[in-house]
Amino acid sequence: MKFGVVVFPGSNCDEDMVYVLRDKLKQETVKLWHKDTDLQGCDALVLPGGFSYGDYLRSGAIARFSPIMEKVNEHAAKGGFLLGVCNGFQILCEAGLLPGALLHNSHRKFVCKNVYIKTGTNETALTRDVRPEKALKIPIAHGEGRYYADEKTITALKKNNQIIFSYCNENAESAEEANPNGSLENIAGVCNAAKNVFGMMPHPERAADAELFNEDGLLLFHSLIANWGKN
Amino acid sequence: MKFIAEIDVMPLKALLDPQGKAVTGSMKNLNLSEIGNVRIGKHISLEIEAASKETAHSKVDEACKKLLCNPIMEFYEFKLHETK
Numbered sequence: 001m002k003f004g005v006v007v008f009p010g011s012n013c014d015e016d017m018v019y020v021l022r023d024k025l026k027q028e029t030v031k032l033w034h035k036d037t038d039l040q041g042c043d044a045l046v047l048p049g050g051f052s053y054g055d056y057l058r059s060g061a062i063a064r065f066s067p068i069m070e071k072v073n074e075h076a077a078k079g080g081f082l083l084g085v086c087n088g089f090q091i092l093c094e095a096g097l098l099p100g101a102l103l104h105n106s107h108r109k110f111v112c113k114n115v116y117i118k119t120g121t122n123e124t125a126l127t128r129d130v131r132p133e134k135a136l137k138i139p140i141a142h143g144e145g146r147y148y149a150d151e152k153t154i155t156a157l158k159k160n161n162q163i164i165f166s167y168c169n170e171n172a173e174s175a176e177e178a179n180p181n182g183s184l185e186n187i188a189g190v191c192n193a194a195k196n197v198f199g200m201m202p203h204p205e206r207a208a209d210a211e212l213f214n215e216d217g218l219l220l221f222h223s224l225i226a227n228w229g230k231n
Numbered sequence: 232m233k234f235i236a237e238i239d240v241m242p243l244k245a246l247l248d249p250q251g252k253a254v255t256g257s258m259k260n261l262n263l264s265e266i267g268n269v270r271i272g273k274h275i276s277l278e279i280e281a282a283s284k285e286t287a288h289s290k291v292d293e294a295c296k297k298l299l300c301n302p303i304m305e306f307y308e309f310k311l312h313e314t315k
Contacts, residue, residue, distance in 0.1 A: 103304055
């Protein structure tokens with residue numbers, strides 16, 4: 001797959017994402033500047049974490065109007081793979097490419113630590129090879145990660161198997177104390193109904209190198225590369 | 232004609248407002264425990280050129296809907312007045 005990592009002013013996880021995709025996974029990877037309007041033939045786009053536009057107004061609110069977002073929208077509408085991590089997830093929600101919104105953490109603190117998540121569906125390329133009973137240890141780093149959507153949206157997400165990740169304890173059991181930010185239904189990540197647009201608060205690119213003693217994030221990338229384009 | 236819009240964007244009433252909750256808590260420390268349910272939003276002011284107040288109103292409304300307010304988590308209201 002050819003990956004494009006979109007860099008906005010204020011993105012700060014783009015280098016980590018490029019390193020994992022290019023150096024660890026040996027995938028062709030380019031950086032795309034937010035003012036670009038050419039996606040350079042990428043099959044997959046990633047919006048990385050950070051603080052695009054300084055989180056002014058609301059996280060992700062201004063980035064969604066960057067020139068490249070028109071092409072990102074077209075890419076998504078054509079069924080292309082699109083993943084937003086952390087701030088990237090916030091941008092995708094603001095852009096209406098994913099349902100819901102990310103609110104201030106209920107306890108008001110910025111949280112930077114390893115958490116456990118489990119996958120809620122094997123229907124997507126990103127999660128197909130990840131066992132639902134496995135707790136993935138993946139770090140989070142956010143102040144605004146409390147997933148919220150109205151009841152109707154949550155019901156639809158459940159019905160269509162769009163909740164791709166939820167917070168859990170190390171035994172992959174759902175537990176209130178394992179929820180780091182007050183997200184509804186312990187939601188850590190969702191996808192769109194067509195299952196080609198994904199958003200998650202945890203950072204898989206920060207858990208993808210043996211030198212960091214944690215490679216659980218690689219499971220997602222391996223699953224994606226092995227399964228994308230297959231039905 | 233030139234107008235100034237004074238816009239308030241507030242968290243939806245049904246949602247927990249962690250900032251407001253923290254400030255409510257600190258009122259107790261100030262011996263102002265009569266004060267409760269503090270909610271914190273944003274106040275935005277902007278200037279707009281328009282041929283009429285109605286046009287200005289609809290443009291500000293569009294700005295609120297498209298950018299200034301996210302209806303999933305917030306609501307807005309604004310006042311518009313003419314200026315020189």
